[in-house]
Amino acid sequence: xxxxxxxxxxxxxxxxxxxxxxxxxxxxxxxxxxxxxxxxxxxxxxxxxxxxxxxxxxxxxxxxxxxxxxxxxxxxxxxxxxxxxxxxxxxxxxxxxxxxxxxxxxxxxxxxxxxxxxxxxxxxxxxxxxxxxxxxxxxxxxxxxxxxxxxxxxxxxxxxxxxxxxxxxxxxxxxxxxxxxxxxxxxxxxxxxxxxxxxxxxxxxxxxxxxxxxxxxxxxxxxxxxxxxxxxxxxxxxxxxxxxxxxxxxxxxxxxxxxxxxxxxxxxxxxxxxxxxxxxxxxxxxxxxxxxxxxxxxxxxxxxxxxxxxxxxxxxxxxxxxxxxxxxxxxxxxxxxxxxxxxxxxxxxxxxxxxxxxxxxxxxxxxxxxxxxxxxxxxxxxxxxxxxxxxxxxxxxxxxxxxxxxxxxxxxxxxxxxxxxxxxxxxxxxxxxxxxxxxx
Amino acid sequence: xxxxxxxxxxxxxxxxxxxxxxxxxxxxxxxxxxxxxxxxxxxxxxxxxxxxxxxxxxxxxxxxxxxxxxxxxxxxxxxxxxxxxxxxxxxxxxxxxxxxxxxxxxxxxxxxxxxxxxxxxxxxxxxxxxxxxxxxxxxxxxxxxxxxxxxxxxxxxxxxxxxxxxxxxxxxxxxxxxxxxxxxxxxxxxxxxxxxxxxxxxxxxxxxxxxxxxxxxxxxxxxxxxxxxxxxxxxxxxxxxxxxxxxxxxxxxxxxxxxxxxxxxxxxxxxxxxxxxxxxxxxxxxxxxxxxxxxxxxxxxxxxxxxxxxxxxxxxxxxxxxxxxxxxxxxxxxxxxxxxxxxxxxxxxxxxxxxxxxxxxxxxxxxxxxxxxxxxxxxxxxxxxxxxxxxxxxxxxxxxxxxxxxxxxxxxxxxxxxxxxxxxxxxxxxxxxxxxxxxxxxxxxxxxxxxxxxxxxxxxxxxxxxxxxxxxxxxxxxxxxxxxxxxxxxxxxxxxxxxxx
Numbered sequence: 001x002x003x004x005x006x007x008x009x010x011x012x013x014x015x016x017x018x019x020x021x022x023x024x025x026x027x028x029x030x031x032x033x034x035x036x037x038x039x040x041x042x043x044x045x046x047x048x049x050x051x052x053x054x055x056x057x058x059x060x061x062x063x064x065x066x067x068x069x070x071x072x073x074x075x076x077x078x079x080x081x082x083x084x085x086x087x088x089x090x091x092x093x094x095x096x097x098x099x100x101x102x103x104x105x106x107x108x109x110x111x112x113x114x115x116x117x118x119x120x121x122x123x124x125x126x127x128x129x130x131x132x133x134x135x136x137x138x139x140x141x142x143x144x145x146x147x148x149x150x151x152x153x154x155x156x157x158x159x160x161x162x163x164x165x166x167x168x169x170x171x172x173x174x175x176x177x178x179x180x181x182x183x184x185x186x187x188x189x190x191x192x193x194x195x196x197x198x199x200x201x202x203x204x205x206x207x208x209x210x211x212x213x214x215x216x217x218x219x220x221x222x223x224x225x226x227x228x229x230x231x232x233x234x235x236x237x238x239x240x241x242x243x244x245x246x247x248x249x250x251x252x253x254x255x256x257x258x259x260x261x262x263x264x265x266x267x268x269x270x271x272x273x274x275x276x277x278x279x280x281x282x283x284x285x286x287x288x289x290x291x292x293x294x295x296x297x298x299x300x301x302x303x304x305x306x307x308x309x310x311x312x313x314x315x316x317x318x319x320x321x322x323x324x325x326x327x328x329x330x331x332x333x334x335x336x337x338x339x340x341x342x343x344x345x346x347x348x349x350x351x352x353x354x355x356x357x358x359x360x361x362x363x364x365x366x367x368x369x370x371x372x373x374x375x376x377x378x379x380x381x382x383x384x385x386x387x388x389x390x391x392x393x394x395x396x397x398x399x400x401x402x403x404x405x406x407x408x409x410x411x412x413x414x415x416x417x418x419x420x421x422x423x424x425x426x427x428x429x430x431x432x433x434x435x436x437x438x439x440x
Numbered sequence: 441x442x443x444x445x446x447x448x449x450x451x452x453x454x455x456x457x458x459x460x461x462x463x464x465x466x467x468x469x470x471x472x473x474x475x476x477x478x479x480x481x482x483x484x485x486x487x488x489x490x491x492x493x494x495x496x497x498x499x500x501x502x503x504x505x506x507x508x509x510x511x512x513x514x515x516x517x518x519x520x521x522x523x524x525x526x527x528x529x530x531x532x533x534x535x536x537x538x539x540x541x542x543x544x545x546x547x548x549x550x551x552x553x554x555x556x557x558x559x560x561x562x563x564x565x566x567x568x569x570x571x572x573x574x575x576x577x578x579x580x581x582x583x584x585x586x587x588x589x590x591x592x593x594x595x596x597x598x599x600x601x602x603x604x605x606x607x608x609x610x611x612x613x614x615x616x617x618x619x620x621x622x623x624x625x626x627x628x629x630x631x632x633x634x635x636x637x638x639x640x641x642x643x644x645x646x647x648x649x650x651x652x653x654x655x656x657x658x659x660x661x662x663x664x665x666x667x668x669x670x671x672x673x674x675x676x677x678x679x680x681x682x683x684x685x686x687x688x689x690x691x692x693x694x695x696x697x698x699x700x701x702x703x704x705x706x707x708x709x710x711x712x713x714x715x716x717x718x719x720x721x722x723x724x725x726x727x728x729x730x731x732x733x734x735x736x737x738x739x740x741x742x743x744x745x746x747x748x749x750x751x752x753x754x755x756x757x758x759x760x761x762x763x764x765x766x767x768x769x770x771x772x773x774x775x776x777x778x779x780x781x782x783x784x785x786x787x788x789x790x791x792x793x794x795x796x797x798x799x800x801x802x803x804x805x806x807x808x809x810x811x812x813x814x815x816x817x818x819x820x821x822x823x824x825x826x827x828x829x830x831x832x833x834x835x836x837x838x839x840x841x842x843x844x845x846x847x848x849x850x851x852x853x854x855x856x857x858x859x860x861x862x863x864x865x866x867x868x869x870x871x872x873x874x875x876x877x878x879x880x881x882x883x884x885x886x887x888x889x890x891x892x893x894x895x896x897x898x899x900x901x902x903x904x905x906x907x908x909x910x911x912x913x914x915x916x917x918x919x920x921x922x923x924x925x926x927x928x929x930x931x932x933x934x935x936x937x938x939x940x941x
Contacts, residue, residue: 049525050525050860050863050864051860052860052861052864081780089780089790090781090786090790092780093779093780093781093785093786094781094846094850096779096780096781097778097779097780097781097782097850097853097854098849098850098853099853099857100853100854100856100857100858101857102779102861117861119857119860148789148790148793148819151793151796151819151820151821152796152819154820155745155796155797155817155819155820156796158744158745159744159745159817161744161924162640162742162743162744162745162921162924163639164638264924265742265924266637266638266742267633267637267638268630268633268634268637268638298574299570299574300558300567300570301567301570301571301574306567309627310566310567310623311623312623313622313623313624313625313626313627313630314626314630315627315630316627316628316630316631316634317634336630336633336634337630338629338630338633368571368574368575371575371576371577372574372575372576372577373577374577375575375576375577375578375596375599376576376577376578376579376594376595376596377577377596378526378527378528378596378597379528379577379578379579379594379595379596381526382525382526382528382866383525383526383864383865383866384864385864385865
């Protein structure tokens with residue numbers, strides 16, 4: 001009945017929706033690609049509508065390459081703009097401000113990122129890019145800045161420890177990844193951060209911030225020859241170096257089982273439950289993606305949200321997610337609820353997954369998920385910022401340049417059977433790692 | 441450190457849920473891999489730039505993109521701005537009601553109503569709206585602030601009609617079923633636990649405004665006091681809905697790949713038949729009495745880190761006696777805390793290394809007089825007292841010395857650049873227009889922003905600092921961390937594979 005009324009409304013509403021199907025497919029950005037002499041791979045999209053340029057330089061230098069020095073990737077990344085070339089941290093900050101340019105850095109498990117947004121006029125863009133180039137190739141790691149950033153990292157760790165959500169998150173990664181380099185917190189631990197030395201930071205930069213380990217994503221008001229010159233200016237100063245060693249495979253799902261309870265003085269209990277999931281380039285990626293969309297990835301219309309929030313009012317947010325990474329990233333379901341409802345909410349989460357794995361989605365659910373993803377495709381690419389994020393992702397993980405062109409077809413090729421098959425093959429509700437953080 | 445960031449009050453709905461979960465609950469470390477893995481969030485999150493440091497702005501004179509204004513006979517206002525870069529459209533309905541219109545005893549009712557707006561009409565039962573938007577590839581959400589409640593959809597540009605059909609229906613025809621209220625009431629209380637009760641910084645902010653504002657409705661935060669939320673009934677919410685939700689108290693903002701004339705016709709077709717409310721509701725604006733002396737409060741909560749939040753009573757654009765003063769305060773906030781080159785970063789984070797994080801905030805587009813806030817967390821080995829002294833020294837300096845011309849120029853250059861960057865986000869462009877209008881300001885002010893910022897002088901900045909950043913008009917809130925006694929923080933856990941039970 002529900003579905004009937006939905007159809008009636010959609011039909012009644014809009015002949016115009018049907019019309020839109022005959023409109024030519026939305027143009028996806030054309031990605032131009034070349035490689036520099038030092039091995040850096042460049043990916044460029046022309047966009048002349050606004051007089052701005054968005055740049056991202058991404059290194060295979062995330063915390064997965066920390067080795068024994070937990071937190072070194074993050075600390076090294078954070079120190080890049082705290083002194084570079086002939087400039088101090090103050091110089092860099094003041095120069096950027098005078099140009100109206102925005103520089104930022106970020107460190108994840110896979111990626112170490114440095115981003116720049118600038119106006120496109122050469123008098124602004126070129127000096128801003130010179131700062132970017134110095135920051136990635138010639139950071140000076142001043143001893144006082146190292147101490148300061150170390151101290152801020154220790155504060156950030158305290159901050160994580162006073163947040164039940166962060167405590168749960170860190171425990172969850174530890175639980176599903178065991179001794180794998182994805183297991184430890186990106187920031188490291190208080191002990192590991194305290195023991196990092198400046199020499200280690202310099203060595204880390206020397207090893208990983210190199211041409212063969214870099215991709216440059218550029219979107220904005222440039223032509224091809226301008227882009228080539230700019231890329232050379234950004235990354236030409238990097239030594240060629242070597243690509244990072246491949247990451248080890250993640251532990252199998254059989255090793256992730258059990259419940260870890262962490263007492264925390266809070267009014268709510270946070271629950272995270274899951275397993276290692278999928279990776280970039282995984283042939284099962286799209287069935288996972290669409291399946292998760294239906295299970296818990298599409299907000300209030302997903303099964304988990306329907307069961308936990310809409311039917312029972314147990315949680316403000318309840319969802320599931322696959323994070324595809326270099327190697328299997330996490331599949332995780334999560335919610336928060338008042339302490340006395342934690343048992344019930346966990347059970348609902350577990351049963352919702354079990355049912356989904358057992359029977360898969362309905363044809364109706366799949367169709368709606370596909371309509372959502374393909375019908376909203378234009379929204380994924382409606383700003384330079386979003387495009388540069390996509391381009392950087394495609395570049396970093398070595399996905400095909402026509403990834404976006406083929407995206408809709410890949411989504412439409414997913415069937416109920418494929419989803420059921422991939423969830424039954426690779427997700428085992430009997431072997432979930434569960435982290436419960438909260439009061440009693 | 442804006443003291444009442446609207447972004448914090450996002451009601452996270454479809455499409456954004458996954459993002460919220462990544463940041464807060466299901467964890468995966470907020471800015472972790474998820475931020476560059478757009479496919480994983482079902483729908484793209486609205487690109488709302490945090491309302492943190494840069495107030496809404498528009499491009500200076502020559503390249504201002506015009507906003508087209510239309511009025512329907514029933515009082516509905518429609519504002520349309522073209523952006524043809526991508527075949528998308530953002531549609532937002534803004535109601536001029538928020539927590540700033542509420543009364544003691546029923547705080548949080550605007551936000552509760554916002555949640556109930558997804559619970560059905562006779563035409564579209566509970567939840568159906570979300571399903572229709574989803575099936576059409578859209579993302580949707582809603583948010584409540586002190587001065588407004590807004591609902592939005594982002595859609596492929598030929599599908600604007602879907603938004604108008606659904607929004608016009610729920611503007612006057614909400615059912616408010618009691619059984620849906622019972623469940624959603626619980627959800628809202630969970631939201632409060634998540635955002636405020638278990639968040640020591642948010643608790644501190646809530647206590648700061650409660651101490652700083654005695655009579656102003658900014659005394660409570662948008663989500664409301666837990667006791668008040670608990671006491672809300674579906675009838676209370678119905679009365680609130682009937683009072684505030686009508687075309688003559690609403691503005692529809694549309695930005696995207698559309699033709700203004702077509703949008704106006706569509707709006708007329710869907711919103712035109714709606715009846716007006718009795719009159720545009722008028723809230724008496726309680727006047728905040730003059731503060732006679734500094735107020736200090738301590739907030740005790742389980743936490744690891746102390747923090748401090750300081751708020752000075754200041755005017756805002758609406759109702760300002762002297763129109764340049766709010767702009768001077770705006771520039772001052774950026775002198776102190778605009779980016780890595782501003783004083784707090786340069787002198788307190790680097791320089792003296794007294795702060796790990798530190799910020800300043802001011803919202804010149806608030807509807808009622810507001811606070812200019814400073815706050816932060818001391819760095820390792822420094823205490824709150826030292827940080828407070830450093831912050832007060834910063835205030836003393838801006839009161840007594842003009843800012844130097846270089847730092848003033850940097851703020852202005854950045855304002856011009858940010859104004860261009862903001863045009864990259866269709867959603868944010870709509871937000872700017874809607875927020876101004878909802879606060880009772882002329883949306884044309886957005887077009888003046890850069891010009892007004894550029895006109896601010898060092899003398900004016902010193903003048904507003906001297907006039908408003910007064911000890912007697914200051915409230916200081918200190919978070920006093922209580923032990924997380926029963927906690928076993930993860931960093932103390934053995935690293936290895938065997939701890940999973």
